[in-house]
Amino acid sequence: MSSSSMRERRAWKLLHDHATTMVAAHLRDLFATDPTRGTRLRAEGAGWYLDFSKNRVNDETLSLLMALARESGLIERRDEMFRGERVNTSEDRAALHVALRMPVNDTLVVEGRDVVAEVHAVLARMTNFANAVRSGAWRGHTGRPIKNVVNVGIGGSDLGPVMAYEALRAYSGRDLTFRFVSNVDATDLVEALRDLDAAETLFIVASKTFTTHETLTNALSARSWLLAQLGDERAVARHFVAVSTNVRAVEAFGIDPAQMFGFWDWVGGRYSMDSAIGLSTMLAIGPENFNELLAGFHALDQHFLQAPLEENLPVLMGMLAVWNREFLNLPTVGVMPYDQYLKRLPAYLQQLTMESNGKHVSREGVALDYPTGAIYWGEPGTNAQHSFYQLLHQGSTIVPVDLIAFARPLNPLGAHHDFLSANVVAQARALAFGTTEAEVRAEGTPEHVVAHRVMEGNRPTNVLVGEQLTPRALGALVALYEHSVFTQGVIWGIDSFDQWGVELGKELAARIYPAIADEAVPLLDFDSSTNALIARFRERRDQGATRDD
Ligand code: G6Q
Numbered sequence: 001m002s003s004s005s006m007r008e009r010r011a012w013k014l015l016h017d018h019a020t021t022m023v024a025a026h027l028r029d030l031f032a033t034d035p036t037r038g039t040r041l042r043a044e045g046a047g048w049y050l051d052f053s054k055n056r057v058n059d060e061t062l063s064l065l066m067a068l069a070r071e072s073g074l075i076e077r078r079d080e081m082f083r084g085e086r087v088n089t090s091e092d093r094a095a096l097h098v099a100l101r102m103p104v105n106d107t108l109v110v111e112g113r114d115v116v117a118e119v120h121a122v123l124a125r126m127t128n129f130a131n132a133v134r135s136g137a138w139r140g141h142t143g144r145p146i147k148n149v150v151n152v153g154i155g156g157s158d159l160g161p162v163m164a165y166e167a168l169r170a171y172s173g174r175d176l177t178f179r180f181v182s183n184v185d186a187t188d189l190v191e192a193l194r195d196l197d198a199a200e201t202l203f204i205v206a207s208k209t210f211t212t213h214e215t216l217t218n219a220l221s222a223r224s225w226l227l228a229q230l231g232d233e234r235a236v237a238r239h240f241v242a243v244s245t246n247v248r249a250v251e252a253f254g255i256d257p258a259q260m261f262g263f264w265d266w267v268g269g270r271y272s273m274d275s276a277i278g279l280s281t282m283l284a285i286g287p288e289n290f291n292e293l294l295a296g297f298h299a300l301d302q303h304f305l306q307a308p309l310e311e312n313l314p315v316l317m318g319m320l321a322v323w324n325r326e327f328l329n330l331p332t333v334g335v336m337p338y339d340q341y342l343k344r345l346p347a348y349l350q351q352l353t354m355e356s357n358g359k360h361v362s363r364e365g366v367a368l369d370y371p372t373g374a375i376y377w378g379e380p381g382t383n384a385q386h387s388f389y390q391l392l393h394q395g396s397t398i399v400p401v402d403l404i405a406f407a408r409p410l411n412p413l414g415a416h417h418d419f420l421s422a423n424v425v426a427q428a429r430a431l432a433f434g435t436t437e438a439e440v441r442a443e444g445t446p447e448h449v450v451a452h453r454v455m456e457g458n459r460p461t462n463v464l465v466g467e468q469l470t471p472r473a474l475g476a477l478v479a480l481y482e483h484s485v486f487t488q489g490v491i492w493g494i495d496s497f498d499q500w501g502v503e504l505g506k507e508l509a510a511r512i513y514p515a516i517a518d519e520a521v522p523l524l525d526f527d528s529s530t531n532a533l534i535a536r537f538r539e540r541r542d543q544g545a546t547r548d549d
Contacts, residue, residue, distance in 0.1 A: 005362070006326075006492055007370055011068035018064055019327035025056060026458050027432040045303035045313045046296065046476040051463040054432040055320050055400075056328060065319040066309045068491060074315065077490045078483075082305065084110030084266070088497035089363045095497040096264075097271035097482065101297040101475070110266075118264070122276055126261055127287040129241070130279070133202065134173055134286060141235035142199045148177045150192060151280040152222060153206030154214045155351065155502075156269020157243070158182040161206065163348035164273055164281040164293070167341050167474050170410045172284040180280075181222070184214040189221055198229035198239070205242045206277050208269055210249035213510070219253065243276045268497050270351050271482060274475070289471045296475025304483045314480050317402075317462060318487025324400045324460060325374050325488075334392065335378035338405040338424045341469055345404070346378035349481055356485045356496040363495045372492045378402075382423050392431060393455050400460040403428055404477070408468040424463065431459035516541070 006012055031037050031053075041053035041062075057065075069075075081087045084094045099108050099115045106116045132138035136145035151161050162180040165172065172178070179192040193201075203226070205219045219240075226239055241259040242250040250260045261276035273281070274297055282290040300314070309315045324330045333353075335346045357373030378384070381403070392399050405424045409417035434457025440450050464480075466473040489496030512530075514521050516537050524531040 005366075005369070006068075006072070009068060009071045011064055011071045015061070015064045015068060015323075015327060018060060022056060022058070022061060023328060025058070027054060027056060027460075028434075028457060030056075030058060031433075043307075043311045043313055043316055045307055045311075046299035046480075047467055047473055048300075048313060048476055048480060049465045050313050050316065051428075051465070052316055052320060054428055055323070055460045055462070056458065057320070057323060061323065062310070065323055066315075068322075069309055069315060069319055069487070072491045072493070074309070074487060074490045078304065078486070081486065082301075084108060084115065088268070088495060090365075090495050090498045090500070093497075094266040095268055095271065096266040097268065097274070098298075098301045100267065100274045101294040101301065101479075103298065115264070115266075119275075122261055122263065126276060126279055126282055126290075129261075130282045130287055130290075133283055134176070138202075139238065140199050140201075141230055141232065141238045144199050146202045147175070147200040148179065148196045149202050149204065149280055149283050150179045150181060150196070150222065151204045151206055152181045152189075152215055152218045153204075153243075153277070154182040154212060156272050157206040157208060157212075157215065157277055159270070159344070159348045159351050160273025160277060161280045163344040164278065164474065165284050166344045167469065168281070168285050168289065168293075168471055169341060170469070171286075171289050171471060173286065176284065178280060178284055181218050182214065184217050186221070189218050189225075193222070193225055198226045198235075201226070201239060203240045204279055204283075205240060205244075205250075205253070205255065206279070207243070208245050208263070208267070208272065208277075210242070210244045210246040210253070213506070216253070223254070241279070243279050269499075270355055271497075273478070285471060293471040293475040296470075296472035296477075297479040298475075299472070300476040300479035300483070304479070314483030315487055317480065318484040319491070320460075320462065321374065321400075321484065321488050322491050325371060328398075328460075330374070330398055330400055330460075331371070332375040332377060332397070332399050334399045334401040335376060336381045336384055336401055336403050336427075337378070338381040338403060338420055339469055340380055341410070342404065343380045346376070346380075348478075349378075350376050352478075352481055353485055355499050355502070357489050357492065357494065358501065359489075359492070359494040359496075362493045368492070368494070370492070372494055373488070381427065382420065385423065385427065389427070392459060393434070398459055400462075401427075401431065402462045402464060404464045404466075406466045406469050406473070410469055428461045428463050430455065431457065431461050433457045434459075 038053045042051045081095055082098055084096045086092055086094050088095045100119055102108060102116045104120045107114050108116050133146050139145060158180055165178050181189045181192045203222050207215045223236060226235060236254055237256055240255050242255045243261045244250050245263055245265060247257050247260060251257055261279055263275040267275045274294055304312060304314050335349050337345050353376040354373055359372050361367055403424050405421060434455035437450060437454050440453045445453055486496055512534060515524060515534050524534055
């Protein structure tokens, strides 16, 4: 296994030379010279079908990419992660999210503890609690059953829960209302609570560290809102539960540790939706469906472990992402789910991909001389087609796109689904093949419009097709991206599991807060722009009318 810089590896050098010919290759020619391409360059696993034939690669590219994966130690690093070794080097901890979905009869002993047993002990507590709330056995302080669940958390303690709730809404108990509050902007909390009755509302305070400023601020305000309505401190016990690794801070907040659902330092925030952070998901879809979600994650984990690299979905997607970023110099990736229930998936994947691989030094802390994580973004199709796809088809920046779709709808209605599917297929084709000048002319296009209608094509896509959006399919899809992100991180030689870049902003906000909140704080000792902005907020915060005036 190699710890050398990516560009020093033999396979990288071969790819570099090879890329000089491939940058000129057009997908039209690649398809024309190989009629079997569309049925060869595809792979399947854990219920997902991946068509990667519309990437700007040929067989040599793929075999060199797999050589780079091997030379970079992908197999060894993958196995280290699955064994629970401390692959998160800068934080000196394991990244063992795969243990969160191991079946109950499995065993994984890490540093003397069977983590699978610990995971299932928490799952059993979550199950009891979810059943009690869903059946109405769990009563609020005034004796009424819970009708509303509000998850208070941010980042990894919010994006997974909200994405999963939206994605699996069709499986959720429709008699429960779910809200997700993350932003420290009071609007988020105020709007989430305005039509709720505290006597029927349960708050889940989800925070791994239980020190996150936004979450604690929101949780305290939620507590005040509850007490203002119910007027009794004892109500907190029936209306607040916590999901955390920090039992002391949970206790200090006033939540009984008996109502805390734990997890472990080896679960990273953005890898935690299948831990107790998924409590809101379990409350929404029920324990059986939650188990199905976990089974989907696990099935993809097994595929990642067992499938040959050449047929391995996350390895293929990860290596193609490296190819696009490093060799074709394409800086962003669009993720377009053709399923309305997946509308929050792009936001979820933004965190997963960019917080994991947006790094500038190697695992050893050495500055990298090549670009790493691409910028991920997206919106659900078909809406996106009517907004920014113009740039995808004819803009000067080429964006590789992941198109995600299902063969069967959850809401069959007339011709909707076939039309939706037709759009996925059409977009992949249009992006790859475009329209030539000759084709445009042949359609009788007026001469002055011809150039405007020409589409260069040669835009890479991955098309992912699942059978139907089930909890199992969602779990497998998320695990697919997790392991694709891991694969890319291994090639780049970075720590995909830390997030030091988020820290500076947090520290500065804590330092600036008193200067804005308290006129008595005299000194503004930042740069002149920061000082002037602070002064502006200070001066203006108490002037003018507010909504309550
Ligand atoms: C995720 C990050 C980050 C984290 C939030 C919330 O990988 O670490 O998004 O999830 O900052 O942290 P807490 O769960 O500790 O409140």
